[in-house]
Amino acid sequence: MAGACTIVGAAGFVGAALDARLRAQGLNPYAPAKGDPELLARDLGCVFYCAGLTADYAARPFDTVEAHAALPAEIARRGRFERFIYLSSTRLYDGGAAAEPVREDAPLMLRPAEPRHIYDLSKALGENIALTRMDGRGAAARLSNVFGWNDGDPGFLSEWLARARTGRTLELESSPHVARDYIHLDDVVDALIAMSEAQSPGIVNVASGELVTNAALAEVFAAEGWTISFRGDADPPPPPCADVGRLRALGVAPRPVLDVVRGYLQAAARP
Incomplete structure (x- = not known):
């Protein structure tokens, strides 16, 4: 612009x-x-x-x-x-x-x-x-x-990713069934x-236009060498998922969250 x-x-x-x-x-x-x-x-x-x-x-x-x-x-x-x-x-x-x-x-x-x-x-x-x-x-x-991974970035996933830099075993105050x-x-x-x-x-x-559960995110963490557990087991109904047709029409293709998280963890694991 x-x-x-x-x-x-x-x-x-x-x-x-x-x-x-x-x-x-x-x-x-x-x-x-x-x-x-x-x-x-x-x-x-x-x-x-x-x-x-x-x-x-x-x-x-x-x-x-x-x-x-x-x-x-x-x-x-x-x-x-x-x-x-x-x-x-x-x-x-x-x-x-x-x-x-x-x-x-x-x-x-x-x-x-x-x-x-x-x-x-x-x-x-x-x-x-x-x-x-x-x-x-x-x-x-x-x-x-919206998520990031810098210290202080707000939101559950941001905090999860920031904590991943401090150790390979994490216990989270949430449920594997929660989707966002x-x-x-x-x-x-x-x-x-x-x-x-x-x-x-x-x-x-x-938005990304896709609901992703904590369990699916934990599987990505596990594949990259982290151990994730959850303290809760609530199974709430899924929230509404946003249609992203207008966003894509603007030329913006949001990246799938699992791919973004996988890339972040692979970079974090490098010496």
């Missing part, structure tokens, strides 16, 4: 990786700190809106609404920008049918009386602002379970850049 760009939330997991990629491409993204008055005073170019709360949203409900919806609304109302890519979540599909991959236009099951749904409702409102109040310049990226749709951080960055360069991408599922 070329031209001015802004990353709101550049200190976060996805925002930091996007910032590093764009700088490596010779760009100089504007990365405003929280409350920076320049955000509404300068030409922002293409805005990647990566700000939001995840693990602590329930303890900080008002900050969640501010980050997910109020600030995007203020940018829509007063900001100067060319494109706006809003980072949302495939968690919006929770509670729906899981039999078939879920397309972006599927109806959402949102419950205003459910405290946990402050996350879902505020993300949905942020999407609505981006898609309907930005004169066709907004788009929404619904991210699935994982996508590596690098593929997410590819997707966001592709969305910024596409004409009116709308909503795009940024």
Whole structure:
């Protein structure tokens, strides 16, 4: 991509990786700190809106609404920008049918009386602002379970991979039956850049499109010399899996999580 760009939330997991990629491409993204008055005073170019709360949203409900919806609304109302890519979540599909991959236009099951749904409702409102109040310049990226392997990267699989560097025998606080749709951080960055360069991408599922169980991941670890055990045995129903047809149409083919994990472990095992 070329031209001015802004990353709101550049200190976060996805925002930091996007910032590093764009700088490596010779760009100089504007990365405003929280409350920076320049955000509404300068030409922002293409805005990647990566700000939001995840693990602590329930303890900080008002900050969640501010980050997910109020600030995007203020940018829509007063900001100067060319494109706006809003980072949302495939968690919006929770509670729906899981039999078939879920397309972006599927109806959402949102419950205003459910405290946990402050996350879902505020993300949905942020999407609505981006898609309907930005004169066709907004788009929404619904991210699935993003993982990396650096120390401090959030999420169950990220922590599992980081721990794998410390020893070959690991006991995990989960069940082998739990399944998730994982996508590596690098593929997410590819997707966001592709969305910024596409004409009116709308909503795009940024996921691998495949549910992978902890047991399947443990088999990859075992084949590479690790011993994995789980403390739990819960067998929850599988979550909805995202359809990734729109993502592939943008030229982004997310790598299968088992292949990515296998490559990481093989590299980690080399002397």
